[in-house]
Amino acid sequence: MLPRIAMVSTYPPTRCGIATFARSLGDAMVMAGADIDIVALGADSTDGIRHVHGGPQDLPATAQVLSEYQVVVLQHEFGIYAGPDGADAVSLLSEVDAPVITVLHTVPPDPTSGQRRNLQALLDGSDAIVVLSHSADRVLRTTYSVRPHSVRVIPHGAPDMGRARSLPTTTERPRLLTWGLLSESKGIEWGIRAISLLDDMTPAPEYVVLGATHPKVKAHEGERYRHKLMDVADGLGISDRIVFLDTYLTTDLLTEVIGTATAYLLPYESRVQICSGVLVEAVVAGGPVIATRFPHAEELLGDGTGFLVDHTDPQEIADAFRAIVEDPASASEIRALSRAQSQGFLWDSVAESYLELAEELWRGQARTHRLADLVSPEPVGLLRAIS
Known part of the structure; x- marks a missing residue:
């Protein structure tokens, strides 16, 4: 018998990566036999949602709802909670009586004082902490104060892209593909510049950029970044080989387009990104993946599963893509490595790991790290961190 679980998160129709993550994880947990409900953060719709938490004003009602469950899974990123640096997450955690995962x-290696304070409070008050990569685990343990046995690494999940591997390539040109919500830090311009360095290939390759602009970016600046990218392509004289598909992704659409690509590109400008759902999807889809060294x-790619390139270096991107196109045997070896690595990233496997952890907490202990019961007026780990 599995515990009743409430998951606190953004949730579709909200358009963000964590909302998609929560729905995929929740669906996989239900398929595994779990009883799980969603407590959605700031949702505009109540479809498939037990309760909406709109902010601090909803804390009493949200706490009452969560009291009905045996385990609470709290998805965290600073920007999805109200208050300075997402302080509402700490307030919510302090009211929960059930064990909390x-x-x-996000685990910032150089946090602001507010981020450190709030994240440390979550570390002190949670019964278990899940990070989505070993990179995140290293940053967490070296930057914050954690109870060593409270942290688990459970990878970001992805749908089974096996169908994409079996689809024939339907484009005559070699095709480079990037997908996900569009924002300035994605570094798409470096992919465009790389394509301009491959004019000698016959046929000349194209670059497909699949995805809508991130809603928060669009609300602040509209489509400025997309237009900037179009201007870059026009200035290089390759507008006819840069394709923008401005749409919100579904698994079916992504699988269809992935099946037409020669390789996948993540030209991200971040040097500290500890988890990328798109990267996991690309590895599950079989690659080959070209990515900057975040x-x-x-x-995931350091063992030969893909190509690592320097940041803001279109020549390295172009060289990697040329190698993939001109050496199909090596590309096939990379796809085989991706397939071997990807089984643990599928959502059914990821969901099993969460359910095992939830059952362990439910059967093994009552809530022992409730923030409201801490003697110190400041989170214990925070005192250690600033002393």
Whole structure:
């Protein structure tokens, strides 16, 4: 028998990576036999949702709802909670009586004082902490104060892209593909510049950028970044080989487009990104993957599963893509490595890991790290961190 679980998270129709993560994980847990409900953060719709937590004003009602469950899974990223640096997450945690699993989607290696204070409070008050990569685990243990046995590494999940591997390539040109919500830090311009360095290939390759602009970015600046990218392509004289598909992704659409690509590109400008759901999807889809040297990419691709390139270096991207196109045997070996690595990233496997942890907490202990019961007026780990 599995415990009743409440998951606190953003949730579709909210368009963000954590909302998609929560729905995929929740669906996989239900398929595994779990009884799970969603407590959604700031949702505009109540479809498939037990309760909506809109902010601090809803704390009493949300606490009452969560009291009905035997385990609470709290998805965390600073920007999805109200208050300075997402302080509402700490307030919510302090009211929960059931064992809490907090899933950290962001672990900043150089946090602001507010981020450190709030994240340390979550570490002190949660019964278990889940990070999504070994890179995140290293940052967490070296930057914050954690109870060593409270942290688990459970990888970011992905749908089974096996169908994409079996689909024939339907484009005559070699095709480089990037997908996900669009924002300035994605470094798409470096992929465009790389394509301009491959004019000597016959046929000349194309670059497909699949995904809508991130809603928060669009609300602040509209489509400025997409237009900037179009201007870059036009200035290089390759507009006819850069394709923008401005749409929110479904698994079926992503699988269809993935099946037409020669290789996948993650030209991200971040040097500290500890987890990328797109990277996991690309590895599960079989690659070959070309990615800049951010920590999660080095973790997943460093054993030869893909190509690591320097940041903001279009020549290295172009050289990697040329190698994939001109050496199909090596590309096939990379796909085989990706297939071997990817089984633990499928959502059914990831869900089993969460359910095992939830059952362990439910059967093994009552809530022992409730923030409201701490003697110190400040989180214990925070005192250690600033002393």
